[in-house]
Amino acid sequence: MLFFTQCFGAVLDLIHLRFQHYKAKRVFSAAGQLVCVVNPTHSLKYAPTRCAAAQESAEQGILPPCHHHEAVHDPQLVPCTCPLFSCPWEGHLEVVVSHLRQTHRINILHGAEIVFLATDMNLPAPTDWIIMHSCLGHQFLLVLRKQEKYEGHPQFFATMMLIGTPSQANNFTYRLELNRNQRRLKWEATPRSVLECVDSVISDGDCLVLNTSLAQLFSDNGSLAIGIAITTSKVHSSEAEM
Amino acid sequence: MLFFTQCFGAVLDLIHLRFQHYKAKRVFSAAGQLVCVVNPTHSLKYAPTRCAAAQESAEQGILPPCHHHEAVHDPQLVPCTCPLFSCPWEGHLEVVVSHLRQTHRINILHGAEIVFLATDMNLPAPTDWIIMHSCLGHQFLLVLRKQEKYEGHPQFFATMMLIGTPSQANNFTYRLELNRNQRRLKWEATPRSVLECVDSVISDGDCLVLNTSLAQLFSDNGSLAIGIAITTSKVHSSEAEM
Numbered sequence: 001m002l003f004f005t006q007c008f009g010a011v012l013d014l015i016h017l018r019f020q021h022y023k024a025k026r027v028f029s030a031a032g033q034l035v036c037v038v039n040p041t042h043s044l045k046y047a048p049t050r051c052a053a054a055q056e057s058a059e060q061g062i063l064p065p066c067h068h069h070e071a072v073h074d075p076q077l078v079p080c081t082c083p084l085f086s087c088p089w090e091g092h093l094e095v096v097v098s099h100l101r102q103t104h105r106i107n108i109l110h111g112a113e114i115v116f117l118a119t120d121m122n123l124p125a126p127t128d129w130i131i132m133h134s135c136l137g138h139q140f141l142l143v144l145r146k147q148e149k150y151e152g153h154p155q156f157f158a159t160m161m162l163i164g165t166p167s168q169a170n171n172f173t174y175r176l177e178l179n180r181n182q183r184r185l186k187w188e189a190t191p192r193s194v195l196e197c198v199d200s201v202i203s204d205g206d207c208l209v210l211n212t213s214l215a216q217l218f219s220d221n222g223s224l225a226i227g228i229a230i231t232t233s234k235v236h237s238s239e240a241e242m
Numbered sequence: 243m244l245f246f247t248q249c250f251g252a253v254l255d256l257i258h259l260r261f262q263h264y265k266a267k268r269v270f271s272a273a274g275q276l277v278c279v280v281n282p283t284h285s286l287k288y289a290p291t292r293c294a295a296a297q298e299s300a301e302q303g304i305l306p307p308c309h310h311h312e313a314v315h316d317p318q319l320v321p322c323t324c325p326l327f328s329c330p331w332e333g334h335l336e337v338v339v340s341h342l343r344q345t346h347r348i349n350i351l352h353g354a355e356i357v358f359l360a361t362d363m364n365l366p367a368p369t370d371w372i373i374m375h376s377c378l379g380h381q382f383l384l385v386l387r388k389q390e391k392y393e394g395h396p397q398f399f400a401t402m403m404l405i406g407t408p409s410q411a412n413n414f415t416y417r418l419e420l421n422r423n424q425r426r427l428k429w430e431a432t433p434r435s436v437l438e439c440v441d442s443v444i445s446d447g448d449c450l451v452l453n454t455s456l457a458q459l460f461s462d463n464g465s466l467a468i469g470i471a472i473t474t475s476k477v478h479s480s481e482a483e484m
Contacts, residue, residue: 150392173424182415182475183448184430205455206425213447233424 035115035225036107038144040127081163081194082106083128083143096163096194097139100132108132108139116226118144121219125154132163135230139163140174140191142228143198156215158187158226159198159207166193170233176208177227178218185210185218190233277357277467278349280386282369323405323436324348325370325385338405338436339381342374350374350381358468360386363461367396374405377472381405382416382433384470385440398457400429400468401440401449408435412475418450419469420460427452427460432475 080087081096082104089099100106109131118129129144141161148154158176162169169191178185187208192201201207210218218224322329323338324346331341342348351373360371371386386400400418404411411433420427429450434443443449452460460466 150395153392182432184428186426186428188426190424205453206459209451209453209456211447211451214451217448 034109034111034113035117036109036131037117037119038107038129038131040118040120040123040129040146042123042127078195081141081161081198083130083141083145083198093164093195097132100141100163106130106132106141108134110134112136112231113227113229116142116144116228118224118226119222121146121156121215121222121224133160133228133230136172136232138168138172140172140230141194141198143202144224144226145202147202149203154212156210156212156224157202157205157207158210159201160191160228160230161194161196161198161201162191163194166196169193173231173233175227175229175231177229178210178224179227180218180220180225183217185214191230276351276353276355277359278351278373279359279361280349280371280373282360282362282365282371284365284369320437322346323383323403323440325372325383325387325440335406335437339374342383342405348372348374348383350376352376354378354473355469355471358384358386358470360466360468362464363388363398363457363466364464375402375470375472378414378474380410380414382414382472383436383440385444386466386468387440387444389444391445396454398452398454398466399444399447399449400452401443402433402470402472403436403438403440403443404433405436408438411435415473415475417469417471417473419471420452420466421469422460422462422467425459427456433472 076092077090078093078096080089080091080099080103082100087103089103091099097108101108111133112135114133116129116131120127123146125146125148127146131142133140133142139162141163142158143161144156144158146154146156160174160176162172172191173188174191175186175188177187185208189207192198192206215224318334319332320335320338322331322333322341322345324342329345331345333341339350343350353375354377356375358371358373362369365388367388367390369388373384375382375384381404383403383405384400385403386398388396388398390396402416402418404414414433415430416433417428417430419429427450431448434448457466
């Protein structure tokens with residue numbers, strides 16, 4: 001009996017996901033756009049980590065190990081860039097992607113434009129939604145995080161990091177787009193390198209930030225669809241002068 | 243001597259404003275776009291007001307006076323819609339604009355696309371930056387507010403309200419755009435009617451919300467340039483189905 005109940009539950013889940021997928025595709029109506037359903041992970045990494053230690057030392061004026069990697073020219077070991085777990089792994093930048101896939105089971109998607117459908121937005125903070133995105137010959141890490149910067153007031157932070165060096169990251173622009181209920185919010189920026197620590201990008205607030213009420217307006221039945229596009233960056237002459 | 247010092251100060255101010263105006267024009271490079279320098283006003287309206295009372299009664303399940311005006315068909319008296327002051331004025335919707343200009347000295351600008359250049363972003367909260375915008379045969383009220391929703395953490399809230407009824411407001415879409423430092427943030431939505439109270443729109447967070455660090459990234463020397471565009475709304479068939 002338990003087996004049949006579980007089977008029925010799984011079928012209902014599949015129908016629900018299929019329906020969400022269909023709706024997300026309809027909102028971002030570009031034909032052939034890939035929709036990826038991303039389940040949340042309750043983040044286990046809230047003990048002081050290598051990145052947190054790096055930030056502390058940066059505040060004290062010591063060159064942090066994260067930034068130390070910025071000017072890597074020779075192959076050097078880099079720490080694990082998974083934002084979820086404190087992982088002792090170290091390796092070359094070129095094998096970070098396979099480490100994230102194999103050890104941390106982070107999915108990878110291919111295509112210039114995808115829709116990231118984060119489910120269960122109502123779960124309590126801290127929670128992360130993470131995928132890798134392969135595009136234009138590079139791999140990017142998309143992180144959506146629910147976090148309480150101010151106690152009792154969770155916010156959502158979304159950013160895209162290049163699995164590469166900061167100088168490689170400067171060649172790209174990423175766009176995150178929310179579109180629902182006659183409202184549209186677009187964030188465009190240069191991706192940061194995973195060597196710069198996703199935690200510090202989020203604590204600086206240099207990313208797409210949503211308060212809970214806005215996240216609810218954009219979400220549908222507890223799921224938030226984020227349209228993602230990556231392009232090679234064009235330097236605007238007017239901005240470059242600034 | 244004092245006279246010469248004051249004259250010199252005024253000339254320096256003019257040069258500074260001219261420079262800001264030039265830079266804002268360069269960021270939003272559309273030719274002929276009007277740049278309006280908007281000075282802050284320390285909001286005096288933080289005693290319980292008519293709108294606050296309306297919100298309280300709404301929470302208690304009583305139809306608030308603000309919403310009472312939503313379904314106005316015959317000319318009726320509406321309260322003053324100035325977000326800055328608790329003003330006892332009442333009048334017809336058609337004369338709200340002249341009341342705001344004459345009594346509250348709120349400037350009015352004409353044109354489909356303008357740049358709103360808010361100065362002195364570093365002033366402490368609560369502070370408001372307000373102008374009226376005349377476009378497509380209607381007048382809109384643009385409100386940028388610095389407010390501490392969470393004590394010690396000021397945020398910026400920007401919204402556009404139609405000086406008209408909610409059904410008239412549904413015919414328009416407004417866009418607010420920030421563009422600086424290789425980052426771009428766009429917010430598009432249907433304007434709300436001034437009869438719905440700007441305070442409640444901001445407390446609901448149904449507007450463009452910026453935390454202090456993001457506002458600093460987008461501002462230049464304490465001034466924030468917001469590109470504004472208003473269009474007649476097109477109903478997206480895919481969204482209308484949702």
